[in-house]
Amino acid sequence: MKEKEFINIIKNTLNSKYIGDDCAYLEDLGIVITQDNLVENIHFSMKYTTPYQLGWKSVMVNISDVCASGAKPKYLTIALSLPKSIDTKFIEEFYKGAKDASKDLKIVGGDITSADKIFISVTAVGETKNRKISSRSNAKVGYKIIVSGEHGNSATGLKILQKTFSSEINKFTKAHLMPDAQRKFSEEIAENITCDYAMMDTSDGLGDALMQIAQASGKTIKVNTNDIPHDKTVNIETVLFGGEDYQLVAAVPSDILDKITNYSIIGQVVEGECGILIDGKFYSNIDDKIFNHFE
Amino acid sequence: MKEKEFINIIKNTLNSKYIGDDCAYLEDLGIVITQDNLVENIHFSMKYTTPYQLGWKSVMVNISDVCASGAKPKYLTIALSLPKSIDTKFIEEFYKGAKDASKDLKIVGGDITSADKIFISVTAVGETKNRKISSRSNAKVGYKIIVSGEHGNSATGLKILQKTFSSEINKFTKAHLMPDAQRKFSEEIAENITCDYAMMDTSDGLGDALMQIAQASGKTIKVNTNDIPHDKTVNIETVLFGGEDYQLVAAVPSDILDKITNYSIIGQVVEGECGILIDGKFYSNIDDKIFNHFE
Numbered sequence: 001m002k003e004k005e006f007i008n009i010i011k012n013t014l015n016s017k018y019i020g021d022d023c024a025y026l027e028d029l030g031i032v033i034t035q036d037n038l039v040e041n042i043h044f045s046m047k048y049t050t051p052y053q054l055g056w057k058s059v060m061v062n063i064s065d066v067c068a069s070g071a072k073p074k075y076l077t078i079a080l081s082l083p084k085s086i087d088t089k090f091i092e093e094f095y096k097g098a099k100d101a102s103k104d105l106k107i108v109g110g111d112i113t114s115a116d117k118i119f120i121s122v123t124a125v126g127e128t129k130n131r132k133i134s135s136r137s138n139a140k141v142g143y144k145i146i147v148s149g150e151h152g153n154s155a156t157g158l159k160i161l162q163k164t165f166s167s168e169i170n171k172f173t174k175a176h177l178m179p180d181a182q183r184k185f186s187e188e189i190a191e192n193i194t195c196d197y198a199m200m201d202t203s204d205g206l207g208d209a210l211m212q213i214a215q216a217s218g219k220t221i222k223v224n225t226n227d228i229p230h231d232k233t234v235n236i237e238t239v240l241f242g243g244e245d246y247q248l249v250a251a252v253p254s255d256i257l258d259k260i261t262n263y264s265i266i267g268q269v270v271e272g273e274c275g276i277l278i279d280g281k282f283y284s285n286i287d288d289k290i291f292n293h294f295e
Numbered sequence: 296m297k298e299k300e301f302i303n304i305i306k307n308t309l310n311s312k313y314i315g316d317d318c319a320y321l322e323d324l325g326i327v328i329t330q331d332n333l334v335e336n337i338h339f340s341m342k343y344t345t346p347y348q349l350g351w352k353s354v355m356v357n358i359s360d361v362c363a364s365g366a367k368p369k370y371l372t373i374a375l376s377l378p379k380s381i382d383t384k385f386i387e388e389f390y391k392g393a394k395d396a397s398k399d400l401k402i403v404g405g406d407i408t409s410a411d412k413i414f415i416s417v418t419a420v421g422e423t424k425n426r427k428i429s430s431r432s433n434a435k436v437g438y439k440i441i442v443s444g445e446h447g448n449s450a451t452g453l454k455i456l457q458k459t460f461s462s463e464i465n466k467f468t469k470a471h472l473m474p475d476a477q478r479k480f481s482e483e484i485a486e487n488i489t490c491d492y493a494m495m496d497t498s499d500g501l502g503d504a505l506m507q508i509a510q511a512s513g514k515t516i517k518v519n520t521n522d523i524p525h526d527k528t529v530n531i532e533t534v535l536f537g538g539e540d541y542q543l544v545a546a547v548p549s550d551i552l553d554k555i556t557n558y559s560i561i562g563q564v565v566e567g568e569c570g571i572l573i574d575g576k577f578y579s580n581i582d583d584k585i586f587n588h589f590e
Binding site (some may be wrong): 113 | 309318332394409566
């Protein structure tokens, strides 16, 4: 897998302790930071997103990464590279969407240049004060695996959009075009938990997040798919591997659960080989099930 | 000018006090943050840059923005979107260049995705502790205009590269391919100055930086081109408007000058209409002299 190979080369070249989690935790500054690129016709298509929705989603995927760290999302910068054909209406709608998605976060800067396709890069900064910061390597035997909401809706929404080009917003297309970062779930855990814990967002799929936590923590994560909240019309393969739902998945001790308003227990961390045990079937890797940008 | 028009729309849509300087100053977190995009065949060409040089310059332009704020450059994130044809050697060389340019800064994260052209977005974070942070609106009558070094070399280097495709590194091509952010000049001012001051880097040209400071501060900036350090083979038009030298230009009171090791006084801030007075000729705008990505 080229993407993983590239990341290994970057880690080796930089010899950095920071590369690993979705956010880098800069303890001396009391912040986390994360940055993501969205590229036209790779991550989105203007055939089925409006500029407003694109602005919304561009910032939300980064806010979601900050939520995964447990930090409080505070600031955003947005760097846009745009074709010369883009008009002022696009810019206005994009930033309206970005602003609405940001809610109490502030968009404080960025860049604007030209390009032949739309390139969007967003950086989000979170404050770590009064929050316990997660790491995917922190899952411990006995911890419960919990998720913040339904999985599989975004991938289902994308299929609908690709088939119909309809602008109709329903539960599935909304999950794909205008996801909501799980700020409350993140805040309730990070403000109340006192021990180390693991948390990720499910941007690359629930199965991938579980595998990442299992591998980084050196444990087996056991999951029962019946317990994963999902729409009954969506098949389990999509629920597990669909991606882009921007829900959170966490490995936490049971005693934190009464501080969380909404969650579903889908499994637990057990002793064993690195990997995930789904409905009794063990996977030491799921590379063939994950979308890879470089293949 | 479309770029300025877009920025005005963004300012109006966001109604944000932060948009204006190269870095956003986040006082509550004690940091500044800046983000820039570099797009293949717009900002650079693989015809005359190596992956190592590209990595170097990509981070340096952002370090330069942090230096312009007066903050201490600390952390970087790099988000790369790359064609599928890119090999591991490119990644390794790019990150070696980025690491060498970073010196004591740490590269702590980012993203890697595919694209059909190379798209690079870098975010830099600086710490504001024990530093006085600049603003381009802070120039006051009587302040001296000082610069950190020679102007016009980078634009001259680009012309040489475009003509010769030579990989020979001389003073001019080095200025273009591997600029050096002026950390020491920035540090000496920001750690010692006690009053408000203006500082910018000259990424978009010395003339543009002077105009931005003049307009934001509501003053006239008077400059004598004989005093601008430059190679004698480079014409004054290129010295003033060439861009990408990544030197610093500051408007500061005279009493700080004995704290700065290397500087040249090129002019001063005087009462008068917003604009720049170059060798006795007044300009209220220089839009026709500046490269605009959207035209």
